[in-house]
Amino acid sequence: MNKDFLSILDITGSELEEMFSLADELKLSRHFRPLEGMTAALIFQKPSLRTRASFEIGVAQLGGQSVHLADEGIGLGVRETPEDVARLLSRYADLIVARVFGHELLEQMAAHATIPVVNALSDRSHPCQIIADMYTIRQHGLLAPGVRVCYVGDGNNVANSWIEMAAIWPIRLTVATPEGYEPDAEILAAAQRQAAFPIVLSHHPASAARNADVIYTDVWASMGQEQESATRKKDFAQFQVNRGLMAQASGSAIFMHCLPAHRGEEVEAEVIDGARSVIFDQAENRLHMQKALLTRLAHCGQGTQALRHEQLALL
Ligand code: CP
Ligand code: NVA
Numbered sequence: 001m002n003k004d005f006l007s008i009l010d011i012t013g014s015e016l017e018e019m020f021s022l023a024d025e026l027k028l029s030r031h032f033r034p035l036e037g038m039t040a041a042l043i044f045q046k047p048s049l050r051t052r053a054s055f056e057i058g059v060a061q062l063g064g065q066s067v068h069l070a071d072e073g074i075g076l077g078v079r080e081t082p083e084d085v086a087r088l089l090s091r092y093a094d095l096i097v098a099r100v101f102g103h104e105l106l107e108q109m110a111a112h113a114t115i116p117v118v119n120a121l122s123d124r125s126h127p128c129q130i131i132a133d134m135y136t137i138r139q140h141g142l143l144a145p146g147v148r149v150c151y152v153g154d155g156n157n158v159a160n161s162w163i164e165m166a167a168i169w170p171i172r173l174t175v176a177t178p179e180g181y182e183p184d185a186e187i188l189a190a191a192q193r194q195a196a197f198p199i200v201l202s203h204h205p206a207s208a209a210r211n212a213d214v215i216y217t218d219v220w221a222s223m224g225q226e227q228e229s230a231t232r233k234k235d236f237a238q239f240q241v242n243r244g245l246m247a248q249a250s251g252s253a254i255f256m257h258c259l260p261a262h263r264g265e266e267v268e269a270e271v272i273d274g275a276r277s278v279i280f281d282q283a284e285n286r287l288h289m290q291k292a293l294l295t296r297l298a299h300c301g302q303g304t305q306a307l308r309h310e311q312l313a314l315l
Pocket of ligand 1 (some may be wrong): 262
């Protein structure tokens with residue numbers, strides 16, 4: 001296991017499967033406390049409900065504690081360099097979980113922290129979301145090699161992490177975006193080299209959705225892009241997930257959305273609130289898979305707890 005979890009490429013397909021099994025166990029037992037005596041520092045440069053709540057609650061359920069550090073107080077990259085923030089927090093805490101705009105802030109922190117750094121979403125990717133989404137697909141009995149996942153909408157952080165998932169686990173992934181809103185070209189090129197099935201980019205949602213097992217979408221304007229909302233509404237008008245689009249998918253297909261959602265924009269209310277929607281399983285599974293991730297990462301770093309153990313051994 002790598003020290004940090006900045007992207008899906010920090011884990012292997014078999015490590016993902018081990019985390020699924022661990023999450024199954026953690027779901028059943030509240031008596032496992034691998035984070036006893038440990039502290040997670042949570043930094044958020046952007047709003048969050050699911051990610052912040054599931055990390056804070058998950059750390060507590062694993063026996064640890066967390067401190068939330070609002071970025072207005074830290075000034076990550078402005079008041080203080082990411083290197084110094086990382087070195088400092090490595091003296092206080094055992095894990096850093098950070099949601100940032102620029103992905104490079106995570107990379108700089110990871111390079112200088114002696115403790116694990118976890119990407120809680122950046123402009124580039126959202127790996128915690130996608131490992132939990134894979135667990136949800138598995139929960140619904142659809143996670144077989146070659147499962148057809150169709151992402152419809154903006155080629156954003158969530159789409160990029162789906163593409164990276166296709167590099168480590170054999171999904172058949174199709175990404176349908178309007179022209180000009182394609183996912184990151186470098187991420188795609190790197191993933192294509194490793195993917196078991198070619199990752200297909202399309203500008204035609206109906207054909208992309210045909211026979212899919214999973215139809216997935218996300219907001220058209222991500223956090224930080226609010227001023228582009230009006231333009232994007234026009235550009236994405238043909239990319240709404242509605243009953244017509246769902247009819248293209250397999251008869252047993254599920255609908256997924258990372259949330260928060262805008263009913264009537266990227267998804268029709270009848271779909272997101274309908275029988276095929278698994279959005280609250282997805283949200284719940286953030287907790288279980290992040291607990292599995294934290295359990296795996298807890299002893300990868302040299303945080304205060306590890307140092308305390310060394311000091312105790314010297315006494
Ligand atoms: N899906 C997700 O990451 O939600 P939040 O932005 O509320 O954390
Ligand atoms: N793409 C969205 C995901 C939110 C969980 C955003 O970055 O705002």
